[in-house]
């Protein structure tokens with residue numbers, strides 16, 4: 001069984017007022033650390049790296065260029081790339097001129113992290129037209145469709161020629177949409193991984209900003225589960241390389 005690990009980076013900071021308002025989502029200890037300025041609870045890229053690294057796992061981070069100033073995390077992005085993680089484009093879909101804007105955003109991201117192979121649309125607002133644009137811009141893959149939308153867990157070459165890496169499980173579906181508690185969510189994830197075993201592959205999406213929150217913090221349990229079962233983990237880039245070989 002292979003598990004593709006991915007993260008979207010929708011934000012890297014929130015105003016203190018917001019953190020205090022939603023403080024119940026965190027442990028008291030983390031909130032105190034945040035208030036004292038010892039920890040930024042919304043920028044956990046390095047924490048995710050450290051956590052994955054304890055198992056020798058690598059993952060793909062989808063990074064937007066327009067949800068926060070990209071240059072604020074320039075050093076972290078370079079650290080990611082150096083460490084063998086993958087950076088893909090987290091594309092915020094625009095109401096007009098997506099061809100021009102995807103090109104501009106991709107080039108800007110590439111100026112910092114080097115060649116970008118794939119894209120995931122923010123809020124998964126994907127459509128066939130966007131896939132065509134991504135393909136025309138030289139991107140090898142998209143990972144914005146849910147597996148149940150495509151009808152399978154495994155990567156598939158779409159009609160326009162781009163590789164689609166469907167999302168098997170997304171954290172916000174479980175905690176936001178279905179309002180599951182953590183125990184239920186872990187059970188659900190295990191059951192979906194079991195379901196995908198027939199195809200031998202599944203993609204997980206956990207947002208980095210919720211890794212210390214109730215809900216998102218089960219990511220460490222999931223990594224432990226993957227490790228215990230000796231499942232192989234992959235980045236999206238690994239999948240592209242496998243398909244091309």
Ligand SMILES: [Zn+2]
Pocket residue numbers: 008009010090121122123
């Ligand atoms: Zn997003």
